[in-house]
Amino acid sequence: MSLVQEETPKMTANYPETFELDAEQREILNQADRFGRNELFPLAQRMDDEEWWPDTAFPAIGDAGFFGATIPEEFGGAGMDLISAGLVLQGFSRWNHAMALSVVAHDNLCANNIYRNGSDAQRAKYLPDLCSGRKIGALGLTEPGAGSDALGSMRTVAKKDGDHYVLNGAKIYITNGPVADIVLVYAKTDPENGAQGISAFIVPTDTPGFKVAQKLVKMGYRGSQTAELVFEDCRVPAENLVGAENKGVGIVMSGLDLERAMISPICLGIAERAFDLSLDYAQTRRQFGKPIASFQMVQSMLAEMYVLLETMRTFTYRVLAAGAKVEIGAGGRGDIHKLTAASVMYAAQTVNKILDLGVQIHGGTGYIWESEINRLFRSTKLLEIGAGTTEVRKMIIAGELLKDMPRG
Ligand SMILES: Cc1cc2nc3c(=O)[nH]c(=O)nc-3n(C[C@H](O)[C@H](O)[C@H](O)COP(=O)(O)OP(=O)(O)OC[C@H]3O[C@@H](n4cnc5c(N)ncnc54)[C@H](O)[C@@H]3O)c2cc1C
Known part of the structure; x- marks a missing residue:
C-alpha cells in the first residue's frame, strides 16, 4: 500500500505576499x-x-x-x-x-x-x-445611541427641502469636532430603509444649526480634540450630498477599511517609541548596583517587546500595501475587509501589550502622569475601541471566514 496520497489536499486559505519598504x-x-x-x-x-x-x-x-x-x-x-x-x-x-x-x-x-x-x-x-x-476636517458617524451598530441604529436624519437638505441629530466622540471647519456627516435620508437609506454630506461648521455641544475630556490622546456635535435644522445645499442619495453605506464601509489600515501604523509608531524608551531606561536605571537590563527578567520583557513590535511591523506594512490597491468604490467586503480588520485588531492588542511591558520596565516612573511612557500607556486603549472595537473586528473577520458556511 502506498503511503503517498493520490490527491494533494486542497488549501483553504490564500497566503498573501510579504512586503518591504523601498x-x-x-x-x-x-x-x-x-x-x-x-x-x-x-x-x-x-x-x-x-x-x-x-x-x-x-x-x-x-x-x-x-x-x-x-x-x-x-x-x-x-x-x-x-x-x-x-x-x-x-x-x-x-x-x-x-x-x-x-x-x-x-x-x-x-x-x-x-x-x-x-x-x-x-x-x-x-x-x-x-x-x-x-x-480642518472631521468625520461624523458615531451617535450617542449608535456605536458598534452605527448604521442600524443611526438617528440623524437629512430631509430634502427644495434645493437643501435639513439635518437633525447628534454625533458623538468626533475627533477634531471642536476645531473642525468641515465635517463629513452620515445621516438617514430614507429612515425606513435601514442601512440602505444612509447618505453622506459635507457640512461646513459655520452652517447655522451646527453646534459643538460639548468638548469631551479623555484619558489619553488628550491633545487631539473630541466632541459631541449637534445638528438642529442645519440646512446644507443639496450640492453637498456626497455620492448618490441613499448610497452612503458603500462610502462608510470602504472608508472604514482604509481607516483601519491607517490606524495600524499609528499603533506601530507608538510601539516603536515605547520600545526605544524602555530599552534606554533599562540600560540607564541601576538597582542592586547594576543596570536593570542586566537582570534576566527585564531582558525577557525587552525580548518580548521586540518580537511583538516586529510582528506588528510586518503585518501593518503588508495590509497597507493591500489597502493601497483598493480601487475607488471597492472595499467594505471580501479579503480587504477581513485583512484590514485583522491588521488593526492585532496592532491594537499588541501595542497595548507592549505598553504594559514598557510601563513595568519603568517601574514607579512609568506610573507618573507626566512621564512619556505613561502618556503612551494612557492612550493605547483607544486603539481597541475607535474605528470599530476589537469585538467588531472579530465579527468582521469571522463573518468573512464563514460567509460560505451553510446556514441552519
Ligand atoms: C477618542 C475617540 C475618538 C473617536 N473618533 C471618532 C470619529 O472621529 N468619528 C466617529 O464617527 N466616531 C469616532 N469614535 C467612535 C468610535 O468609533 C466608537 O466609540 C466605537 O465604534 C464603539 O462604539 P461605542 O463607543 O458606542 O461602544 P458600543 O457599541 O456601545 O460597545 C460597547 C461594548 O460592547 C461591545 N459590543 C457591541 N456590540 C457587540 C456585539 N454585537 N457583539 C459583541 N460585542 C459587542 C463592544 O465591542 C464594546 O466592548 C471615537 C471614539 C473615541 C473614544
Missing part, C-alpha cells in the same frame, strides 16, 4: 520622523497636560507637504498612495500620537473620503484647503 518609502518615513521629532514632539507635553490644540500645527504640516498623501496634486495633495500616508502617520506617532490621530481623522476620514467619493466640483472646492492644513 528606498523612496523609507525616505518618506524618515522625513515624517524628522518633522515629528523637531516640530511635533515639543508640543506633545502641553497638549497632554492641558488638552491644548496648537493652531499653527496643521498649517505647518500642510506646508511641509504631509497632508493629502493619497490625493492628486491638482487638488492640492501630494499624489502618493496609502502606504506613504501610513508612513507619515507612523513617523508622527513616534513623537506626538495625539497629533497623528487628528491627522488621520482630517486626512483619511475626511479629505480622502471626499476625494474618493465626491464630485469634481466638491474636490475642487474643499480639498485644496484641507491639503494645505488651512481648514
Whole structure:
C-alpha cells in the first residue's frame, strides 16, 4: 500500500505576499520622523497636560507637504498612495500620537473620503484647503445611541427641502469636532430603509444649526480634540450630498477599511517609541548596583517587546500595501475587509501589550502622569475601541471566514 496520497489536499486559505519598504518609502518615513521629532514632539507635553490644540500645527504640516498623501496634486495633495500616508502617520506617532490621530481623522476620514467619493466640483472646492492644513476636517458617524451598530441604529436624519437638505441629530466622540471647519456627516435620508437609506454630506461648521455641544475630556490622546456635535435644522445645499442619495453605506464601509489600515501604523509608531524608551531606561536605571537590563527578567520583557513590535511591523506594512490597491468604490467586503480588520485588531492588542511591558520596565516612573511612557500607556486603549472595537473586528473577520458556511 502506498503511503503517498493520490490527491494533494486542497488549501483553504490564500497566503498573501510579504512586503518591504523601498528606498523612496523609507525616505518618506524618515522625513515624517524628522518633522515629528523637531516640530511635533515639543508640543506633545502641553497638549497632554492641558488638552491644548496648537493652531499653527496643521498649517505647518500642510506646508511641509504631509497632508493629502493619497490625493492628486491638482487638488492640492501630494499624489502618493496609502502606504506613504501610513508612513507619515507612523513617523508622527513616534513623537506626538495625539497629533497623528487628528491627522488621520482630517486626512483619511475626511479629505480622502471626499476625494474618493465626491464630485469634481466638491474636490475642487474643499480639498485644496484641507491639503494645505488651512481648514480642518472631521468625520461624523458615531451617535450617542449608535456605536458598534452605527448604521442600524443611526438617528440623524437629512430631509430634502427644495434645493437643501435639513439635518437633525447628534454625533458623538468626533475627533477634531471642536476645531473642525468641515465635517463629513452620515445621516438617514430614507429612515425606513435601514442601512440602505444612509447618505453622506459635507457640512461646513459655520452652517447655522451646527453646534459643538460639548468638548469631551479623555484619558489619553488628550491633545487631539473630541466632541459631541449637534445638528438642529442645519440646512446644507443639496450640492453637498456626497455620492448618490441613499448610497452612503458603500462610502462608510470602504472608508472604514482604509481607516483601519491607517490606524495600524499609528499603533506601530507608538510601539516603536515605547520600545526605544524602555530599552534606554533599562540600560540607564541601576538597582542592586547594576543596570536593570542586566537582570534576566527585564531582558525577557525587552525580548518580548521586540518580537511583538516586529510582528506588528510586518503585518501593518503588508495590509497597507493591500489597502493601497483598493480601487475607488471597492472595499467594505471580501479579503480587504477581513485583512484590514485583522491588521488593526492585532496592532491594537499588541501595542497595548507592549505598553504594559514598557510601563513595568519603568517601574514607579512609568506610573507618573507626566512621564512619556505613561502618556503612551494612557492612550493605547483607544486603539481597541475607535474605528470599530476589537469585538467588531472579530465579527468582521469571522463573518468573512464563514460567509460560505451553510446556514441552519
Ligand atoms: C477618542 C475617540 C475618538 C473617536 N473618533 C471618532 C470619529 O472621529 N468619528 C466617529 O464617527 N466616531 C469616532 N469614535 C467612535 C468610535 O468609533 C466608537 O466609540 C466605537 O465604534 C464603539 O462604539 P461605542 O463607543 O458606542 O461602544 P458600543 O457599541 O456601545 O460597545 C460597547 C461594548 O460592547 C461591545 N459590543 C457591541 N456590540 C457587540 C456585539 N454585537 N457583539 C459583541 N460585542 C459587542 C463592544 O465591542 C464594546 O466592548 C471615537 C471614539 C473615541 C473614544
